[in-house]
Every structure is written in structure tokens, then in C-alpha cells.
Amino acid sequence: MENLIDNDTEQTVIHYIPRNATLHALAEFFSACSDVTRAKIICALAMSEMCVTDLSRILEINQTTCSHQLRLLRAADIVKQRRDGKIIYYSLKNRKIEDVLMAGVEFLDL
Amino acid sequence: MENLIDNDTEQTVIHYIPRNATLHALAEFFSACSDVTRAKIICALAMSEMCVTDLSRILEINQTTCSHQLRLLRAADIVKQRRDGKIIYYSLKNRKIEDVLMAGVEFLDL
DNA sequence: CCCTCATATGCACAAATGTGCAAATGCGCT
DNA sequence: AGCGCATTTGCACATTTGTGCATATGAGGG
Numbered sequence: 001m002e003n004l005i006d007n008d009t010e011q012t013v014i015h016y017i018p019r020n021a022t023l024h025a026l027a028e029f030f031s032a033c034s035d036v037t038r039a040k041i042i043c044a045l046a047m048s049e050m051c052v053t054d055l056s057r058i059l060e061i062n063q064t065t066c067s068h069q070l071r072l073l074r075a076a077d078i079v080k081q082r083r084d085g086k087i088i089y090y091s092l093k094n095r096k097i098e099d100v101l102m103a104g105v106e107f108l109d110l
Numbered sequence: 111m112e113n114l115i116d117n118d119t120e121q122t123v124i125h126y127i128p129r130n131a132t133l134h135a136l137a138e139f140f141s142a143c144s145d146v147t148r149a150k151i152i153c154a155l156a157m158s159e160m161c162v163t164d165l166s167r168i169l170e171i172n173q174t175t176c177s178h179q180l181r182l183l184r185a186a187d188i189v190k191q192r193r194d195g196k197i198i199y200y201s202l203k204n205r206k207i208e209d210v211l212m213a214g215v216e217f218l219d220l
Numbered sequence: 221c222c223c224t225c226a227t228a229t230g231c232a233c234a235a236a237t238g239t240g241c242a243a244a245t246g247c248g249c250t
Numbered sequence: 251a252g253c254g255c256a257t258t259t260g261c262a263c264a265t266t267t268g269t270g271c272a273t274a275t276g277a278g279g280g
Binding site: 004009017027031033034038044046047050058059101102 | 114115119120122123124126127128130132133134135136137138139140141143144145146148149150153154156157158160161163164168169197204206207209210211212213214215216217218220
């Protein structure tokens with residue numbers, strides 16, 4: 001069983017591979033961006049803090065679905081909430097998420 | 111049925127939301143990055159062109175699985191292949207994928 | 221206390237996804 | 251042609267995911 005790449009390269013590659021925890025975190029994060037509904041929500045929240053009702057009305061998605069996806073986005077630390085009386089306002093937790101979207105747009109040349 | 115955000119903001123948000131085709135492309139792209147195995151493969155290929163056998167051996171993943179995931183990555187235009195006799199070498203099609211991973215790493219503060 | 225509105229949760233279900241075995245294909249060699 | 255190796259493909263299966271209805275929770279106002 002011969003190696004096809006040379007041993008030095010192999011060692012370099014092996015050391016470059018991130019730890020499993022890192023890979024897992026990355027995959028989970030990208031997974032949170034990998035749905036049309038959630039991408040929509042992120043884009044909307046990048047413009048303005050908003051409540052669930054407005055979000056679902058403006059994006060034309062079911063309120064329940066919106067709520068479910070917001071929960072996922074919150075679990076992924078992409079979105080945060082703030083309560084004001086009856087209303088819960090959602091917004092981006094960290095503006096770096098926009099850099100990620102931009103990088104995606106760049107890659108796809110959109 | 112009253113709006114909770116003012117109409118100007120609402121209009122701005124509505125115009126900011128990317129077209130459906132764009133959202134779909136973005137989601138599909140991130141979906142390609144949203145799996146541990148594929149993330150691993152991308153990281154490895156960022157270091158060096160490699161064939162399936164080496165990839166699966168070094169990353170310690172089943173060769174068949176590796177092949178399946180490479181097909182997905184190829185469909186997502188993340189990876190390209192080059193044949194040399196019996197061997198097929200895989201490499202990143204576009205180095206901008208690294209910027210995306212970096213943005214993810216930045217976001218997660220890894 | 222009851223009504224209304226904003227939001228979340230439980231549940232069910234269809235659809236998509238990741239994995240690996242078994243078998244097929246492709247290619248060079250003799 | 252026949253063999254061996256590299257890679258892909260077909261198939262099956264368990265698991266996860268996205269969605270929305272029905273229902274619950276939570277908060278303010280009369």
C-alpha cells in the first residue's frame with residue numbers, strides 16, 4: 001500500500017486539518033445558513049431589528065415556521081432577542097455573519 | 111392589522127432581500143459546507159491536490175463516502191478533478207472557498 | 221378575570237441527507 | 251483477453267430536517 005502523495009505533504013495536510021470539535025462547529029454553523037428561509041431572515045435582520053410578526057409578514061413565510069427557524073438561528077448564536085412588553089424583537093447577534101454571507105456571494109460571483 | 115415597524119424601514123428591508131434564485135444559490139452553497147466530512151475534505155484540499163484514496167486514508171473516512179461527498183462538492187463547484195491515468199486528482203476549484211471558511215472561523219471566534 | 225394579540229411548543233409527516241456494502245466502470249499492464 | 255487497482259454508482263437504511271396545524275404560554279388592557 002503505497003502513498004500517492006509524498007510523506008512531507010501528507011504530514012502537512014494532516015496537521016492542517018482542524019480538530020474534530022472545530023470541524024463540527026463550522027459544519028453546524030454553515031448548516032444554520034444553509035436554508036432559504038433562514039438566509040432570508042438573516043438578510044432581513046441585517047437591515048433592521050424586527051419582531052416575528054413583521055418578519056413573517058414581510059418575508060411571506062408562515063409565522064410558526066418563522067418562529068421555528070428563529071429558534072435554530074438563536075441556538076446557532078446568529079440571532080438574539082429582546083423583549084419589549086408583548087413584542088419580542090430579533091436582531092443579529094454579531095455583524096460578522098454579514099461577512100460570511102458576503103464571502104458566499106463573492107464565491108458564487110452573485 | 112398594523113405594522114410594527116415603520117413603512118420606510120419595511121420598504122428598505124423588502125428591497126434588500128435578495129431574489130429567490132440568489133437565496134437558493136446561497137443556501138445550497140452553504141449546505142455544501144455544512145457537513146463535517148465535506149469541511150474536512152475542503153480543508154485538506156486547501157493544502158494540496160489529492161486523489162480519493164489518499165484523501166480517504168488521511169482523513170480516515172470510508173472511500174465510498176469520500177467519493178459521494180466529492181461528487182456533491184463538485185456539483186457545488188467547490189472542487190474540480192483532473193485525471194492522470196488511473197488516478198483522479200481533486201483540488202479546490204476556487205480559492206475563495208477559503209475566504210468563506212475563514213469568515214466562518216472569524217464568526218465563531220475559533 | 222377574561223379577551224386579544226404576539227410568540228412558542230408539541231406533534232406528525234413528507235422530504236432530504238449521510239453512510240457504506242455490493243457491484244459496476246475505467247484504465248493501465250502483461 | 252484477463253487481472254488489479256482507483257474510482258464511481260446503485261441501493262438500502264437510519265437519521266435529520268423543514269413545515270404547518272393545533273395548542274399552549276405569556277403579556278397588556280379593559
